Amino acid sequence: MSNSPHSRAEVEQNVTGDLSDAARALMERRLAGLAAPAQEAPALRPERPPLAPGQRRLWFIHQLSRDSLAYNVPTAYRLRGRLDAEALDRAVRHVVRRHEVLRTCYPADEDGEPFQRVLEADTADGRTLVVRHDLGSVPDPVAEALRLAGEEADHRFSLDSEGPLRVWLARLGQDDHVLGIVVHHIAFDRESLAILATEISAAYRAETAAEKPGLPPIEVQYADFAAWQRGLTDTAEYDRALGFWRDTLRSLAHVLELPADHERPKEPTYEAGEAAIRIEAETADRLRALSAERGASLFMTCLAAFQGLLSRYTGVPDLAVGCPVNGRVKVAYEGLIGFFADSLPIGVRLGDDPPFRSMVDRAREALLSAHAHQSVPFDRIVRELSPLRDISRNPLVQVWFDLDAGGTGTATDLLDLPGVSAEYFAEGRVRTRFDAEMHLGDRADGTITGRLLYARDLFEVATAESFCEHYTNFLTAVAADPELRLSRVPIFSARQLSTLLDDWSAGGD
Numbered sequence: 087m088s089n090s091p092h093s094r095a096e097v098e099q100n101v102t103g104d105l106s107d108a109a110r111a112l113m114e115r116r117l118a119g120l121a122a123p124a125q126e127a128p129a130l131r132p133e134r135p136p137l138a139p140g141q142r143r144l145w146f147i148h149q150l151s152r153d154s155l156a157y158n159v160p161t162a163y164r165l166r167g168r169l170d171a172e173a174l175d176r177a178v179r180h181v182v183r184r185h186e187v188l189r190t191c192y193p194a195d196e197d198g199e200p201f202q203r204v205l206e207a208d209t210a211d212g213r214t215l216v217v218r219h220d221l222g223s224v225p226d227p228v229a230e231a232l233r234l235a236g237e238e239a240d241h242r243f244s245l246d247s248e249g250p251l252r253v254w255l256a257r258l259g260q261d262d263h264v265l266g267i268v269v270h271h272i273a274f275d276r277e278s279l280a281i282l283a284t285e286i287s288a289a290y291r292a293e294t295a296a297e298k299p300g301l302p303p304i305e306v307q308y309a310d311f312a313a314w315q316r317g318l319t320d321t322a323e324y325d326r327a328l329g330f331w332r333d334t335l336r337s338l339a340h341v342l343e344l345p346a347d348h349e350r351p352k353e354p355t356y357e358a359g360e361a362a363i364r365i366e367a368e369t370a371d372r373l374r375a376l377s378a379e380r381g382a383s384l385f386m387t388c389l390a391a392f393q394g395l396l397s398r399y400t401g402v403p404d405l406a407v408g409c410p411v412n413g414r415v416k417v418a419y420e421g422l423i424g425f426f427a428d429s430l431p432i433g434v435r436l437g438d439d440p441p442f443r444s445m446v447d448r449a450r451e452a453l454l455s456a457h458a459h460q461s462v463p464f465d466r467i468v469r470e471l472s473p474l475r476d477i478s479r480n481p482l483v484q485v486w487f488d489l490d491a492g493g494t495g496t497a498t499d500l501l502d503l504p505g506v507s508a509e510y511f512a513e514g515r516v517r518t519r520f521d522a523e524m525h526l527g528d529r530a531d532g533t534i535t536g537r538l539l540y541a542r543d544l545f546e547v548a549t550a551e552s553f554c555e556h557y558t559n560f561l562t563a564v565a566a567d568p569e570l571r572l573s574r575v576p577i578f579s580a581r582q583l584s585t586l587l588d589d590w591s592a593g594g595d
Contacts, residue, residue, distance in 0.1 A: 131309060134201035137192065138312035139463035140413075141425055144272045145192055145200045148245055150477065156356035156519050157271035160239035161279065165263040167506035170294050171255060174265070174503075175216045177289035178253055180299055181282065182215070183207040185423045187273045187308035193246040202309050205249055216265075219256040227258035231511070235266050239515040243270045250274070264511050265501070273308075275427035277412055280499045282423055287502040294504060308424035315413070318461050327459040331431075331467045334455070335482070338404045338433045340471065342484050344521055345399060346544040350478050358518035358539045361550040365561055367532030372565035380443065382450040384528060385489045388561070390442065390449035392487050392524060393434045394572050395560050399553075403437035408483035408520065409453070411460050429464040430456040431483050439571050442564040479521070486523040489534075522553070555579060 137145060144157055182188045189205040219234060221227040234256055241252060250273035256264045267282070285301055292299040318324045365373075377387045393407055413419075413426035432452050436445070468481045475481070501508045518539045526536035540550040556577040563575050 131313065134195060134203075135309040136312060136316055137200050137202060138308075138315050138425065139465050140428055141192075141272050141312065142200065143463075143465040144270075144425070145245060148243075148272075151353065154356060155240055155242070156354075156517055158239060158241065158243070158268055158515075158517070159271055159274050159279075160235070160266070160268045160515055162235045162264055162266040162511040163501055163508045164511040165265055165501070165503065165506050165508055166261060167503075168261055169263050169503070169506050170290075171216075171218065171257075171263075173290055173293035174255065174286075176293050177286050177299075178216050179207075180289045180293075180301075181285045182251065184285070184301065184304055185308070187422075187424045188251045188269075189249045190273065190309075191245060191247050191249060192272065202312070204309070215253065217252075217254045219254065221256050222259050227256075227262075231256045231258060231264045235264070235511065236515060238266050238268050241268055245270065245272065266511075272425055274423065275412075275425050276410075277414065277426065278423040281421060283499045283501050290501075290503050302421070304421065306418045306422070308422055311413075311419050311422065311424065311426070315463070319466075324461055327462045328466065328470060330455070330459045331462055332470050334433055335406060335431055335467070335471055338406050338431075338435075339402045340406075340474075340482055341479070342396065342400055342402060342405055342521075344396075344485070344544075345549075346521075347546045347549055348544055351543050352478055354478060354541065354543050356517045356519060357542045358516040358523075359542050359545070359547055359550060360516055360537045360539050361547065361554045363524075363526070363536050363538060363554040363558060365526075365534035365558060369562050369565045370528075370532055370534045373534075373561065376443075376446065376565065376568055380446045380450065382446050384491065384534075386450045386453055387446050388489055388526060388534070389432065389453065389487050390434075390445040391561050391564060392557065393432075393449065394436065394442070394445055394575065395553075395557050395577065396485060397434075397436050397572065398575075398577065404433070404435045406431040406433045406483050408432070408480075408486045409456075410488050411457065413460070415460075428460070429483065429486075430460060431464070431467065432456055432487075436572055439573050441569050441571050442575070443568045445572065446568075480519055484521040486520045488524070489526040489528065489536075491528045522550075524557070 136142075148154070148157070186204045189207060190202050191205060192200045193203055194200050221230045221234075224230045234254070238252060238254055243250060250270035252266075252268045254266045256266070258264060269278075288301055289299040373387050374384055377384050380387070389407065389409065393405065396405060396407065397403055408429045409432050411428050411430045413428050414422070419426065430453075432449070434445075434448055434452060440448070464482075471482060500510070516539060518541055520539075521541050521544055523539040524536065525539065526534055529535055538550055538554050540553075559577050559579055560575055563577075564570055
């Protein structure tokens, strides 16, 4: 793929598909023996490789708030069965050797500019390997494992000297373990979890069979991607893409204030709560049919409803919502672990009170155009628009939306170890860098389910649950009648209206 923005046809094909499983699908094909095309040779790497633009933003945020845990990515698995701990340790070592980003630290040079320093695979500190804990003799091993998971999730990484990965294994009893992984976001994204789980599983299977892991060779490393991405800034295509974002976002609201229960703190804690959401199959089927009619994806249709509800909540007609984009735009990058994810500010203008059909069309056009200009990192867009810098809120977009066409909106990628069953081991740490995040999944049973993550600094659980109910009501109404104009879409259920009327009546007595 060239360095230029994607063609319209490429973007339409990708955006309407399931981007979230791209890394897993590629790895499965390659592990099955289907060789990927030959990769271009990476350019000569400088002595002090620069950070990718997104990494650089996270690095400076880390310097400003070293006590913040907002960018820790913790995952834990309950493993039941005959586990070979030594083979697991060797498997993790093998994956860490393969991916330099898992053993990279980020010191600053004499001018305070960060650069990448790769630690040697076998001489890096032990925190990149599996640290073991035997909890078999404690009164409540599960409770102790939960405590340990929380403690590890709260680890404060020293990015200038420490690798970004911590792995631990707790033995709860005979054939019962918890494997925990904590990675700093500077080296990791959602696609990386699928790659990490796939590679650890493959390496473990080989180790237990006394074979050499058959993982395909890695042609380039994350540092090569970072250098490539930074090189895009010198192209005419990049300048045109930057102009697109400047023109598109200049007149949109850069601050979106949802009605909150608490005053916004000067420095957020990033602690999040979560509220469940479920769209029944009948409504979901109507939304899929509407999407097909408008030449849109289900993502676009649900995004349009989300934008409409936000506009109704805030009274702001022109706003932007953050959506994810996978920066693995070359085959060479698809099997890499690293921080490739970026944010696309998807703008919408609703001041003319459009019918929902038109809102879907606008969401489709906005999302396709944004993907066609994704070569400009979010941090550069922020600097171009120069909104008022405020560490209490995310710049440009304070609300996030995502829909995974292949999942539930809550599931993680599980390990696949021979003789061992794996399930997610919840440790109770939920964080968000936004005021609110909507994560949905298109289920095989026809429903749409997911969760709303919300900043506990701002909202109570009842407020978040009401938001989810209003969003469900919005989708149900527009699925039944796509000609409804935004102002006429009912968001209150009969029960909520009855409660409101009762409250008003009581207040008048």
